[in-house]
Amino acid sequence: MAILKIIKNRLVKGIVDLRREELIPEIEPLGQKLKIIIDRRFKGSFHIREVDTGSCGACESEIIAATNPIYDIQRFGVNFVASPKHADALLVTGPVSRNMLLALRKTYEAMPGDKFVIALGDCAINGGLFKESYYTLGGVDKALKVDLFIPGCPPTPVEIIKQLVAFLS
Amino acid sequence: MTIREIFEKKIKPLAVNTRHRDESYLTVRPDDFIPACLAFHKLCHSPVMMMFVEDKRKTRSCFRLNTAFYAAAERHWYYVCLDFPGDNQDFPALAKEIYSATLFEREIWEMFGIHPEGSPDLRRLRLHEEVWPDGFSPLRKDFSAPPETGKTGRTYDFIKGEGEGLFEIPVGPVHAGIIGPGHFRFTSAGEPIINLELRLGWTHRGVEKLMEGKDINEALKLSECVSGDSAFAHSLAFCEAAEKIFGLTPPPRAQLLRAVYLELERMYNHANDIGGIALDVGFTFSASFASVIKEKILQLNGELTASRYLKGVNIVGGITKDIADQAAKGLKDKLTTLLSDLKELEEILFSSASFMDRVDSTGILRQKTAEDIGIVGLAGRASGLTLDLRSDVEPYRSAGFSPVVFETGDVLCRLKVRLQEFKQSVELIKAFLARLAPGPLAVIPAEIREDFALGAVEGWRGPVLYWLKLDAKRRIERCKIVDPSFHNWEGLAFAVQGEIIPDFPLCNKSFDLSYSGNDL
Numbered sequence: 001m002a003i004l005k006i007i008k009n010r011l012v013k014g015i016v017d018l019r020r021e022e023l024i025p026e027i028e029p030l031g032q033k034l035k036i037i038i039d040r041r042f043k044g045s046f047h048i049r050e051v052d053t054g055s056c057g058a059c060e061s062e063i064i065a066a067t068n069p070i071y072d073i074q075r076f077g078v079n080f081v082a083s084p085k086h087a088d089a090l091l092v093t094g095p096v097s098r099n100m101l102l103a104l105r106k107t108y109e110a111m112p113g114d115k116f117v118i119a120l121g122d123c124a125i126n127g128g129l130f131k132e133s134y135y136t137l138g139g140v141d142k143a144l145k146v147d148l149f150i151p152g153c154p155p156t157p158v159e160i161i162k163q164l165v166a167f168l169s
Numbered sequence: 170m171t172i173r174e175i176f177e178k179k180i181k182p183l184a185v186n187t188r189h190r191d192e193s194y195l196t197v198r199p200d201d202f203i204p205a206c207l208a209f210h211k212l213c214h215s216p217v218m219m220m221f222v223e224d225k226r227k228t229r230s231c232f233r234l235n236t237a238f239y240a241a242a243e244r245h246w247y248y249v250c251l252d253f254p255g256d257n258q259d260f261p262a263l264a265k266e267i268y269s270a271t272l273f274e275r276e277i278w279e280m281f282g283i284h285p286e287g288s289p290d291l292r293r294l295r296l297h298e299e300v301w302p303d304g305f306s307p308l309r310k311d312f313s314a315p316p317e318t319g320k321t322g323r324t325y326d327f328i329k330g331e332g333e334g335l336f337e338i339p340v341g342p343v344h345a346g347i348i349g350p351g352h353f354r355f356t357s358a359g360e361p362i363i364n365l366e367l368r369l370g371w372t373h374r375g376v377e378k379l380m381e382g383k384d385i386n387e388a389l390k391l392s393e394c395v396s397g398d399s400a401f402a403h404s405l406a407f408c409e410a411a412e413k414i415f416g417l418t419p420p421p422r423a424q425l426l427r428a429v430y431l432e433l434e435r436m437y438n439h440a441n442d443i444g445g446i447a448l449d450v451g452f453t454f455s456a457s458f459a460s461v462i463k464e465k466i467l468q469l470n471g472e473l474t475a476s477r478y479l480k481g482v483n484i485v486g487g488i489t490k491d492i493a494d495q496a497a498k499g500l501k502d503k504l505t506t507l508l509s510d511l512k513e514l515e516e517i518l519f520s521s522a523s524f525m526d527r528v529d530s531t532g533i534l535r536q537k538t539a540e541d542i543g544i545v546g547l548a549g550r551a552s553g554l555t556l557d558l559r560s561d562v563e564p565y566r567s568a569g570f571s572p573v574v575f576e577t578g579d580v581l582c583r584l585k586v587r588l589q590e591f592k593q594s595v596e597l598i599k600a601f602l603a604r605l606a607p608g609p610l611a612v613i614p615a616e617i618r619e620d621f622a623l624g625a626v627e628g629w630r631g632p633v634l635y636w637l638k639l640d641a642k643r644r645i646e647r648c649k650i651v652d653p654s655f656h657n658w659e660g661l662a663f664a665v666q667g668e669i670i671p672d673f674p675l676c677n678k679s680f681d682l683s684y685s686g687n688d689l
Contacts (some may be wrong), residue, residue: 058397
């Protein structure tokens with residue numbers, strides 16, 4: 001039954017486009033820039049491993065949003081991978097809870113050479129609201145050398161892509 | 170006869186404090202503590218909703234233990250309070266009698282170094298054994314940080330299953346996806362899971378300690394970062410507690426708009442989880458569809474409040490972001506589109522036999538189990554528990570609200586609760602918008618009061634509780650936060666028993682609990 005409905009919809013509605021350019025006008029030109037850089041520097045595929053070291057979850061939600069069909073960051077060559085062994089970059093959120101320090105270091109060490117670290121969100125940059133806590137390190141750079149800081153609480157998907165473009169070029 | 174009258178026939182409290190309309194604090198003698206808790210547990214049909222200690226050694230040279238139960242029938246919070254002198258740091262463990270006290274007592278032991286005598290389980294929750302040395306209890310007022318962390322040489326004592334062919338599978342804290350950290354220790358015999366033990370606390374940031382000494386505006390900001398996907402519910406619970414202390418009632422327009430934003434938060438998270446459940450059975454098309462619905466609601470939030478996660482909207486006394494008439498009309502139209510999108514998504518999901526096969530009767534949490542371990546909120550309603558803090562309160566009462574409840578407690582029921590609540594939220598928002606009348610958005614707290622109160626809000630996962638105590642300078646003396654995740658993680662551990670390991674991600678997503686809200 002479902003398949004009949006799909007066929008009927010296809011005939012009645014034709015090809016339905018999300019019209020991304022209306023929803024997020026800046027995404028197309030920005031994404032094309034990103035794609036050119038990734039094609040040149042990473043042979044078309046840029047792989048990121050994400051680690052949450054104590055974020056509230058809003059940063060994760062925005063990173064996931066960047067992969068939804070409206071932003072669809074994968075089409076520009078950015079992929080989020082399960083294993084650190086497949087990753088070019090480590091993307092870290094959160095103020096680095098003491099409990100996560102070892103796991104963060106181990107994830108970094110498991111990545112192959114020529115890697116870099118991105119700290120995403122105000123907490124990851126300097127601890128944000130959790131700077132003074134007895135249980136946070138107060139920023140990713142207290143644990144690893146950080147190459148790119150993406151500020152925001154949380155940064156929007158467009159902001160994330162913008163910062164990536166600026167940094168990689 | 171009210172519950173309190175029945176209670177006082179059996180046990181005579183030392184003192185009773187009923188300064189707020191819906192809260193009663195009954196101080197009892199140490200010998201009466203366990204019987205008093207059991208009495209309220211039974212009379213209210215409530216798990217331990219909150220259990221926390223205040224360090225009052227400076228003013229009264231004692232610690233005070235508060236144990237809260239919620240009587241849904243009376244919409245009233247009962248606290249059993251026990252004072253014990255600073256040098257005698259033991260209290261009788263309640264966990265032996267009421268299971269839902271277990272986690273709270275473990276928390277009290279690690280955060281205050283106060284010993285629940287006879288407790289069955291005293292392992293650390295958040296200050297991990299490997300990292301944090303003994304003898305440093307952060308929530309004591311005289312706490313100072315240990316000179317060194319991370320080299321204690323100790324480990325966590327997992328429950329071990331023994332028997333032929335049993336093996337353990339450790340997972341986490343870093344998971345495959347873009348998700349918070351947690352450690353799951355499965356004991357399995359072949360495919361079926363015999364036991365799942367959760368070890369959380371990885372995102373502990375010391376929120377309750379950070380709250381202390383902050384002024385209310387700074388503390389309000391912090392409450393928005395406790396659990397990012399419930400930023401509005403958390404800040405609202407905080408504001409409600411503060412408003413009770415100041416004796417404020419937000420203006421009608423603010424109350425309605427708060428309810429609108431609370432439902433918008435529910436909607437984007439429900440859309441997220443409906444997609445997540447589809448994704449975890451490999452049904453990627455419908456997962457993408459759901460993520461578009463979520464994104465549209467986030468953008469709507471952004472247009473209305475300049476924050477996709479509704480941060481910075483609440484203030485003590487009201488709200489900062491209005492919805493003008495023109496915007497309200499636009500909102501109604503967008504909600505209609507979202508509703509029809511959701512109905513289409515529902516049809517796609519329910520007409521897929523392979524999808525239904527995966528979710529139907531998977532990860533069952535029986536009503537009795539849910540009741541015994543104290544499950545709350547959405548997961549509770551999928552298992553036949555009716556508690557919903559929105560029942561019988563304004564503006565929900567006038568909108569004809571009644572909670573969505575299903576009986577079976579499987580993944581399908583948790584999915585159905587979300588689908589129904591999403592549709593219900595659309596109707597509720599429309600009803601609230603229709604009642605909007607011009608008026609102020611906030612009242613300003615004038616009086617400075619030294620007092621305490623509870624703020625309780627039904628967030629999308631369940632009740633978000635903020636117990637707040639202010640000092641004479643309007644600074645936070647103590648803030649106890651309970652996110653529904655704290656109650657419900659244990660439910661996941663029970664729901665997966667007997668299921669196969671590949672169904673774990675699906676069960677996990679059907680609960681979708683917060684790591685940061687649990688770990689604080």
